[in-house]
Amino acid sequence: MNQTTKRCDTAWYIAAAIIIAVIIASSALTYQFIQSNNSNAPSPSTSSSSAGSVTITVYAGELSSSVYGFGNTSSTVTSPRPTFTVKVGTTVTVNFTNAGTMPHNWALVTQKTSGNTNLAFSKAQIASLGDPVPASGIATTTFVASRAGTYYYICQVDGHVALGMWGTFTVTL
Ligand SMILES: [Cu+2]
Numbered sequence: 001m002n003q004t005t006k007r008c009d010t011a012w013y014i015a016a017a018i019i020i021a022v023i024i025a026s027s028a029l030t031y032q033f034i035q036s037n038n039s040n041a042p043s044p045s046t047s048s049s050s051a052g053s054v055t056i057t058v059y060a061g062e063l064s065s066s067v068y069g070f071g072n073t074s075s076t077v078t079s080p081r082p083t084f085t086v087k088v089g090t091t092v093t094v095n096f097t098n099a100g101t102m103p104h105n106w107a108l109v110t111q112k113t114s115g116n117t118n119l120a121f122s123k124a125q126i127a128s129l130g131d132p133v134p135a136s137g138i139a140t141t142t143f144v145a146s147r148a149g150t151y152y153y154i155c156q157v158d159g160h161v162a163l164g165m166w167g168t169f170t171v172t173l
Contacts, residue, residue, distance in 0.1 A: 062077075085169075091144050092142065122144075
């Protein structure tokens with residue numbers, strides 16, 4: 001093998017390596033794109049397109065002494081808080097984390113009134129007014145969003161709705 005052939009081979013190896021790298025990178029991007037489109041987890045103001053199962057992650061906390069709220073992450077607790085939309089018949093799992101410094105809970109109710117215990121659906125509640133989740137605590141529940149309508153998720157602890165602890169939860173046909 002002479003010098004020219006060697007150089008030529010090296011060029012081919014480099015070209016092949018670049019082509020393989022491009023193929024791997026583009027398939028990884030395509031995979032990520034498919035994954036993000038398959039995601040059923042509702043985020044603020046977005047919706048799941050079909051009934052099935054969704055998992056919602058909710059953080060509760062205080063923004064100040066006069067404003068409390070909910071968020072999708074511990075650092076994005078907001079007031080107003082994220083809106084969730086699911087299809088009727090969806091099995092909804094809510095993973096709740098109390099990222100605040102005082103007790104909070106989560107309940108899906110028909111009206112956003114202080115301490116409302118009128119649940120929209122059976123089991124659509126995490127802890128309770130009398131026994132909320134302590135600071136740094138986590139809890140979960142799973143329920144079926146069996147009727148279409150506009151509902152509200154709230155913290156049932158006295159006064160917390162008025163401080164901003166509520167959000168809209170829509171169940172569409
Ligand atoms: Cu609360």
